[in-house]
Amino acid sequence: SQQGEEDPQALSIQEGENATMNCSYKTSINNLQWYRQNSGRGLVHLILIRSNEREKHSGRLRVTLDTSKKSSSLLITASRAADTASYFCATDPNDYKLSFGAGTTVTVRA
Amino acid sequence: DTAVSQTPKYLVTQMGNDKSIKCEQNLGHDTMYWYKQDSKKFLKIMFSYNNKELIINETVPNRFSPKSPDKAHLNLHINSLELGDSAVYFCASSQASTGAAVAFFGQGTRLTVV
Numbered sequence: 001s002q003q004g005e006e007d008p009q010a011l012s013i014q015e016g017e018n019a020t021m022n023c024s025y026k027t028s029i030n031n032l033q034w035y036r037q038n039s040g041r042g043l044v045h046l047i048l049i050r051s052n053e054r055e056k057h058s059g060r061l062r063v064t065l066d067t068s069k070k071s072s073s074l075l076i077t078a079s080r081a082a083d084t085a086s087y088f089c090a091t092d093p094n095d096y097k098l099s100f101g102a103g104t105t106v107t108v109r110a
Numbered sequence: 111d112t113a114v115s116q117t118p119k120y121l122v123t124q125m126g127n128d129k130s131i132k133c134e135q136n137l138g139h140d141t142m143y144w145y146k147q148d149s150k151k152f153l154k155i156m157f158s159y160n161n162k163e164l165i166i167n168e169t170v171p172n173r174f175s176p177k178s179p180d181k182a183h184l185n186l187h188i189n190s191l192e193l194g195d196s197a198v199y200f201c202a203s204s205q206a207s208t209g210a211a212v213a214f215f216g217q218g219t220r221l222t223v224v
Binding site: 033042096097100101 | 155202211212
């Protein structure tokens with residue numbers, strides 16, 4: 001069954017605006033990760049947040065994690081055209097499995 | 111140098127045929143995966159191998175048979191292809207033993223069954 005579910009399914013923003021997407025999951029986790037997928041390419045890891053962390057930053061990315069609500073959010077600040085991609089959260093119900101959702105497709109308009 | 115490489119990138123074949131997709135990683139990782147991404151972009155794990163041993167088989171039909179000759183390679187053979195097998199298949203690897211396994215993905219193989 002699907003572990004992570006991203007919301008919204010699609011997001012269209014103007015260059016320079018912030019983009020926020022959310023992820024909800026069902027079971028307990030060790031870590032939660034966010035990945036980006038450009039059209040026609042494989043997924044690329046962006047950031048990992050451990051279950052005992054509440055917030056993490058990496059460049060223009062900010063991730064939050066609320067284990068009590070089983071949810072995470074990814075904020076991309078000052079978006080650029082190059083940020084146009086699909087974004088996926090991934091959870092690890094065990095060491096040998098990363099479960100993904102269907103992703104949020106972000107379009108940044110120039 | 112490509113970290114995770116899979117071939118071919120595109121595969122068009124007729125129903126009933128048998129085909130293989132190859133995957134190799136040069137990252138020294140112990141764990142390799144096959145994922146299937148459908149037309150709605152939902153990414154579903156199919157198999158997970160650790161040090162050549164099958165760890166996870168997510169109720170994939172028997173027509174799909176992964177093979178890991180060594181921990182750097184994980185190939186996927188598909189028998190009797192069906193229309194519903196059309197999808198993008200991704201190979202990935204990670205060092206699962208770290209407890210925070212970041213996955214590295216190949217560029218995908220777009221399989222079209224006609």
